[in-house]
Amino acid sequence: MFELAVELLQRLDSDEPVAVVTVTRVLGTAPRPVGCSMAVVATASGERVLGAISGGCAESSAHALARQVLASGGPVSEHLGFDEWAFSTGLSCGGQLRVLGYRLEADRTDLIAELRAAAEGLDAALAIVSRGPDELLGRVVTLTGGDAALPAGVLGVVRKELAERLVDGRCSVIELSGDLELAVLVSRARPRLLIFGAVDVAGALSRLGRQLGYRVTVCDARALFATADRFPDADEVVVDWPARYLAGTSVDVRTVIAVLTHEERFDVPLIVAALTGPAGYIGAMGSRRTHLRRLDLLRAAGVSAEALARLHSPIGLDLGAATPMETAVSIMAEVIAARTGSAARPLAQGSGPIHAVVAPA
Known part of the structure; x- marks a missing residue:
């Protein structure tokens, strides 16, 4: 999501409806990591698509999910996997993705604040509920804020993870009891x-x-x-x-x-x-x-x-x-x-997955 920060804020400032689909978990091998996003903007002249979630494999599915979110207004969690359904979406790389679709709206102040930090080239981090009860899906936690709907015990755990991820710059996934899962998204200040x-x-x-x-x-x-x-x-x-x-x-x-x-x-x-x-x-x-x-x-x-x-x-x-x-x-x-730490040799001379294999968090 943060890679689209500048464009997302421009659309938000123009009062154009925006739906974002973010990769919240990667299982196996996939071309794009946790945190990457596609956005669909409803403009006066039609739709505009920003970003990508899979380098081409699952963009049609992401687009359809974003359109669903634009129509319904509510967040939606989906699983894109390597099975019969996956072939119809074009996800043939062998990996599996979990994605979350949600509306970007001006009243999501914590999320918008982190987007503005990323757009200015500063450190930004948030955790978003990517799996769990419908009433919690899409709720956001930051280092300084947190959605009041989330259980009080969750905030401390999540903020500790956010602080650690801002040091190493890696996105991650937090699994909590009650089938609650949060994707931790970070964007380091420009090196x-x-x-x-x-x-x-x-x-x-x-x-x-x-x-x-x-x-x-x-x-x-x-x-x-x-x-x-x-x-x-x-x-x-x-x-x-x-x-x-x-x-x-x-x-x-x-x-x-x-x-x-x-x-x-x-x-x-x-x-x-x-x-x-x-x-x-x-x-x-x-x-x-x-x-x-x-x-x-x-x-x-x-x-x-x-x-x-x-x-x-x-x-x-x-x-x-x-x-x-x-x-x-x-x-x-x-x-x-x-x-x-790459050997920088031609991919044709290697073996195994081209993209890094990401183990479950």
């Missing part, structure tokens, strides 16, 4: 992509990074090159000595640092500083010869072998990239592989 070096690849990388959900900063000590006009997709363009800027800005385990300058006077102090921090990915551009010379300089600067093992250099996966955008794709592909 940072720090690009050092106002070069041509930086422009492509900032564009791709923004599309992938990063808050992008381009930093270079040369004011002539580090301008907002040259990097319109960056959230900020900073003129500063790279190592000095890095020392004074916020970095966490989700931060990506891309060093594109391949000038030793910038690179070495910057990489030394980066390797002492918690950034999840640190990559540096340069040829293999440049990389070997840079390693010698970093060792001379006192960087340990353990720290050097965190450095991705030469930066990116070997995709045969030639253009700036192709190079940006190779860099972000390596970032994704590093984050997920």
Whole structure:
């Protein structure tokens, strides 16, 4: 749901009826995770569909469920499984989905507040009753609020789970007694992509990074090159000595640092500083010869072998990239592989499910 936050709020502000269908549980293998949603908007000129729940497999079923919700107004829980009925909906990937359809209305203040936080790029989290008594279906709990209709003992358990999921960024499912189930949906604040070096690849990388959900900063000590006009997709363009800027800005385990300058006077102090921090990915551009010379300089600067093992250099996966955008794709592909622990080999060379197998919570 949170991936549609901006569009959903726009429709809500326009007083257009909106029904949302959200994946509340995944059993087995499926292309989309818990929390992803499709919305159907009733506009003056007809229907508009936003988002998807299955990458194509079950969109017709989601659309039909959303239309049902628009007509009835009440929430509806459905199960999409791999059986005879599933074949008619096109869900042939082998997994099973539970989905919840519900109206998005202005009086759902707790839900709307979390949508607004997500739309602004801030942390957002809520739990929604996805299975249980009809009178509780679709009720929402947040870190600071909770539907009065829910049992008092539920709120503490759910809020503890919400706080934990905001740390690791994972959606989850809570099963409680009485056949009560809540889907925990989270959206972390945008992670940072720090690009050092106002070069041509930086422009492509900032564009791709923004599309992938990063808050992008381009930093270079040369004011002539580090301008907002040259990097319109960056959230900020900073003129500063790279190592000095890095020392004074916020970095966490989700931060990506891309060093594109391949000038030793910038690179070495910057990489030394980066390797002492918690950034999840640190990559540096340069040829293999440049990389070997840079390693010698970093060792001379006192960087340990353990720290050097965190450095991705030469930066990116070997995709045969030639253009700036192709190079940006190779860099972000390596970032994704590093984050997920993937071997980054062609899917055709692997075996087993293409999508992650999600065990029941």
